[in-house]
Amino acid sequence: MKVTLKVYRFNPQTDIQPHYDPFTVEAEPNDRILDCLNKVRWQQDNTLTFRMSCAHGICGSDGLTINNQSALACQKLVKDYDFTKEILIEPLKYFSVVKDLIVDLAPFFERIKSITPQTPQSTIVDLEKERIQTPQERSLFDDALKCILCGCCYGACPVMTEQDQEFVGPAAILREQRYIFDSRFADVAERLQILKKPHGVWGCKSYYMCTVVCPKHIKVTGAILRTKKKIIQEQQPKDEQQAGES
């Protein structure tokens, strides 16, 4: 069968304005959107530019906006969309476009760096045994481990795209949540401090769009809310806290 993709195009060397090109390819309902894009590139127009690597939703390279929603091109199949109509393929929102579907991810990786405490944890490592961590303790951050740093949540977050360009963003908070709730890490206070800064965790207005689009089905907003709660708890004196919880 034939499937038509309407693809966002922008070449910084020749274009002032972006435009859209329609491409029609032979495809099956079970083909990945990435397969369709590759057919375009290898059979019709080798200037079409997009990132890809693992092609099965684990490396996070091919986050795009497909029919107006952030998604991985390798994880979405033709049948996931109404393929009797054009499927709209655009770069991830929020980020600036470098070329066609490629966005500048530097602001994304900068944020991942920005939430990392500069003072590394003690490097004294006991090589003779592991630290004990119960499955219950570990379950507090298990969900966050699924994150593949694809950036889909940034493209979907109304705070980032419409309100606060400097917002640290869902994936970065999620990454921090993973460490804050890990019983083995001693630098929790420093990490909470980082998130309390302007444009930090309080920038989140719980639109839940990150959770809706997350290709790994992570409950991102829930993790952010738990982080906020943790900050409030840490601010309260210990005795008050206990009273509050009882």
Place this chain on the structure above:
Amino acid sequence: MIHEYDVIVIGGGIAGLYTALTASENAKVAVISKVHVTRSHSVAAQGGIAASLGNEEEDHREWHMYDTVKGSDFLADQNAAEVLSKEAPNAIYSLEHIGVPFSRNSEGKIEQRRFGGHTKNFGEAPIKRACYVSDRTGRAIMDTLYDRCLQKGVVFYNEVFIQHLLFALNNCCGVAGYDLATTIPQVFHAKAVVLATGGCGKIYKTTSNGFASTGDGFALALDALLPLKDMEFVQFHPTGIYGLGILLSEAARAEGGVLRNNLGERFMERYAPTLKDLAPRDIVSRAILKEIREGKGADNKDYVYLDLRDLGKERLNQKLPEITSFVKTYLGIDPAETPIPVAPTCHYIMGGIPTDVDGHVLVDRTGTILPGLYAAGECACVSVHGANRLGCNSLIDLVVFGRRAGLSILKEIKARIVQQLPLQAESIVVDKINSLLESKCTESIPTIRENMQQVMTQQCSVFRNGPALEQALTHICQLKKRCLNLGLTNKSRVFNYELQEALELNNMLRVAEIIVYSALMRTESRGAHFRSDYPERNDEEWLKHTFVNETPTGLKESYKPLAAGRFELQKRRY
């Protein structure tokens, strides 16, 4: 542009990051990757990482060493296998201490599960030796290493494609490549250069590897006139999703999944009575293809079933969430209810750039060290996996030998004199790019690439034979010639992926030729290398490593006999 560092690591997978992290204790380190570092293919590793912690049942380093040697079909260097098994537990503890979120058992210790070819008491029964982070072990280790590298001030150069190693007075003193975003040449000057570029699965049509696995590090080594070692040994993972090749971890069988043919028979019981579905990968892959050839493919097609129904929804969700979701997404079936069509998929190359156990790259079979150049991970051949790697031994290889490479570097760079960069460092890259962009030729990349993948898959995969390999060699050589006449229609200098693919294709063809050539020369069957015309292992003539060099008159092979080890040769039965 020239960048100055003490240490340059090419490739940002687990081997590269672990080497970088180790070296960053006392050196200025940069990691260069042609993708974003966090996209490196180590993230796709699923099932686990092997170490004889003994958290679930009695285990010993000697048992791990024995399994590794036997799994390698006795082509592993036993001293390397000993280093691996001996240092594995400490490597796991150090990963745990830097923050890797291992799955835990009820006592709060690192949980362990069974894996292919790992046994108790020298082959008696499967043993729980694989530490893991559900079925996203690679991703979790990568993420932890990435964050620790950030803290240590390791600098990442994402989307820079390295084209040349630079030498001065026979010392490796840097690398040169270009920025994918701008096509501007980038030169890196350093006291130590590490190759951690991974594998080359994309040479084959069906592979678990990502698009970036194109053997670039092998080509860099060949350009530096280095040999490649044991390249005939290519691992096909038994359970790739049919048609797509996406990996379904051995952990699926470790947790209780079984392979079935069209009769519903658990056929591995016939091929490996003791370990059954948890036999090493070479044996399981051959068994699957044999069943298919005998007309016993599931649904009478060219696949068998991986049956996970006995595990139940909850266990699948808890132990194998990623692969459960892959199967649901790409096949539209629920593995708790429906068996999964699977077939072998190209997964890993045991061969590579010869190194010693300290990460030094070796110039020849006599073990001459090339000062300044190191290698670790899949692109390196320490000879720990021999003719067939065991599942979970790859991740532990990355950490153990990545660390050793990092330690060697720390020790050696202090005394190393900074060599001048060769003057033409930038222009080599510029000329290479321009000649492709300005070429008036017309050969197309996708056509040659598909041809190569077809030839390699049909004639040089799980089952091989002399005449087919000769045909394949001729064919690959023809493709290499055609590759000299590539015509690029995309002339852009901003993210020109046609240019990148042209360079990658050239790399892949060079590696493919060496794989076929090495396979043609080795007239025996050992591990993953099975010759229908020489179906037996021949220790008298072939207990030796293959070294192949590119020379002006074509490929040239030489061999290095194995030193005797503590485990004596035996027929490999499971």
